Amino acid sequence: MSLDGLEKKKTIDLRQKHIGPSCKIFFSHDPIKIVKAKGQYMYDEKGQRYLDCINNVAHVGHCHPDVVKAGAEQMGLLNTNTRFLHDNLVLYAQRLQATLPDKLSVCYFVNSGAYHGHVSSLIDISPYKFHQLSDAEQSQFVHVAPSPDVYRGKYRADHPDAATAYADEVKDIIQKAHIKGHKIAAFIAESLQSCGGQVIPPVGYFQQVAEHVRKAGGVFIADEVQVGFGRVGSRFWAFQLQGDDFVPDIVTMGKPIGNGHPMSCVVTTREVAEAFMSSGMEYFNTFGGNPVSCAIGLAVLDVIEKEDLRGNALRVGQYLTNVLEKQKQKHPLIGDIRGRGLFVGVELVKDRVKLTPATAEAQEVIYELKEQHVLLSADGPHRNVLKFKPPLCFTTEDADLVVEKLDPILTGICLLAADVLRMRSEVLCCYFLHSRVGGSVRLEGKRFGKYRT
């Protein structure tokens, strides 16, 4: 199925024929066909290697042999649902619990982290999703607090107490809801905002929000789907970066939990679990928590520990941040670099004072890096934040490689910007970016060739 598979064009044709058109592909003008992967590298059908800076799901490295072995062995032995007793389920739950504060002790196993959802009730709570809908109205039961973004948000790095200021916004929302006669069920946030633009909330924010929410009768849900399992290096869970005095009531986990195997988990307190129980609704999930998923989950935890991947995330993440900081000194396009461990964002701006998002430029960087066999993505509300979230086996050499490729691209974009400015044609610029993106010719030749003629 791999190296002697379908011709790429045939794969594309069949995909257009049989896969829903709402399913987007990376680099749609010239998508990549990946046939194998190992560690932090992916390989296309021609054997070309790509450095993978984006697959946070392949947490301990693509196709890690220990994880594959655990999954394959258990698949050959037993794979059934949790209506039967099985050691893997309870041993995994026990191991997972040991990484969490004591209070978070009850697990529910699922198959997917849901991306805050494809179903209406989950889309309702995700601005990232409901803003995509052309005819969307924000549900009257949902209130969106300002993103605690100290770079671009309402309260910034120069604010004396951004944590309190952002938490007070939540308090304010609660008060307004109460005035309208509404009650508060829950506050949900990623522990570090990922699609929201690699935003790191100021320390103390969650504690204060939790206090306000709990006072109103609600619970605090920390979403660790993208950022948990040691990615931040210094702690196992990103919410722990807020300090040991903060404990959520519910934690959602997904993506990295099974290194690619469909698996996810919700962990909560005994109190919340019993409240759910008292609703009378059974929770059953055909696949969730099956022996194969749990064997794989256990192997992932083993590898994180055995290979000190948290330590690696911390060291390499710091190294990556350092080399990117040097790029920031060189390229005015880089407005901010922020991160924890191997979760790093590089925010591109056209102007460091006005912070005008450099959206097209970020797309340009992504496409140019792809041409040079480095996979990176851009996200955030303005899609101007380069998003590093590689497998945790990423090395300092990998960091050097990205920056080595990134440097001339940023220089090129700077020159291009000056060029376009001279022509004062934004429309032409957009067309130009798109047409180039479709091709596969190297940056320099095509830019100045096609553009200046």
Next chain:
Amino acid sequence: MSLDGLEKKKTIDLRQKHIGPSCKIFFSHDPIKIVKAKGQYMYDEKGQRYLDCINNVAHVGHCHPDVVKAGAEQMGLLNTNTRFLHDNLVLYAQRLQATLPDKLSVCYFVNSGAYHGHVSSLIDISPYKFHQLSDAEQSQFVHVAPSPDVYRGKYRADHPDAATAYADEVKDIIQKAHIKGHKIAAFIAESLQSCGGQVIPPVGYFQQVAEHVRKAGGVFIADEVQVGFGRVGSRFWAFQLQGDDFVPDIVTMGKPIGNGHPMSCVVTTREVAEAFMSSGMEYFNTFGGNPVSCAIGLAVLDVIEKEDLRGNALRVGQYLTNVLEKQKQKHPLIGDIRGRGLFVGVELVKDRVKLTPATAEAQEVIYELKEQHVLLSADGPHRNVLKFKPPLCFTTEDADLVVEKLDPILTGICLLAADVLRMRSEVLCCYFLHSRVGGSVRLEGKRFGKYRT
């Protein structure tokens, strides 16, 4: 992790500590610890074999070597999301399409069949779920049509045209909704009702319902999660039992699709896919349609074909129905036997005229069979339908074995019923049934021993 695992008591203790109390287990008074499985057999920690009549997920047989091999090989090669091109995704979609009417050509891959759901928007459309909630109110946007059950339902086998009568009920609901100013979005039903009590809708019902629903602007969704992939034997999909003139607009698939691997799929028409596309909402799923899931899906389709499992389902299903019919002649407790292929229901009644559901008796049968190492379940609105949905490699010898065990149990229950009747104590009967269920002593000794003293 298997034969030398935790002591059973320790497994139970850890489960109580770390797994949500809403997660129900089979035979909660004395649950089974299963450590391995092969084909249609499961084995507990002592090596005791159980005949599995219930795991419709292990469709081609537990741990089928071809499926395990396909999964293990692909896990070692690549497992990533569908934002990259991959042959497995498109080849699987193509193969799946070939089993369906031409119009159903566009696939969306997911990880779970959802059981009609754990999220509120899906619970809303599932009476099976929302009736479980103590404080549930039926959503005003949801209308529940009568189950097209010709044994116990509104229109029965003696009705001259039950299909039209049941379809007219849907037409009526649509008209009433229109009068209230509501519009119709969709009709959703299992192609054969599974948890609804192994109900087989009369031929022609779906065609007429589809006509009414489409006339009102809605679509017809056929849920094949429990009954698809050749289980019914004569056709690949259960909805096809209605005839070739019926084509749903959307088909949902899950459980058997990956033989236990978390995988599911929604297939629809180009028209519906484009309407979804025009909503502006992207569909992405971290795990859905990944190369491992699709490799496994392809292997499952191969095995169904190679081992002629549809043929086996038809032959063994017919044999099972025949031997059960003989039991019906012998035991008045059996009110109805119905099925297609290896999807067979045995409805227990206390009275063949009034059809009083023999709910406690059905539970009794299940528990007694378990003591004799046969796994069967009871379902339906009254939980009085014994539900056969074994792996498709089930044999005539397996069918004989179940019936051999079932026969004396049904005889025993009949004697017990007479006994209880004499004592006129329903409360005592319930207590008795429950207390015995908790023990593991064989039927005869305990019943007449404990009860008569």
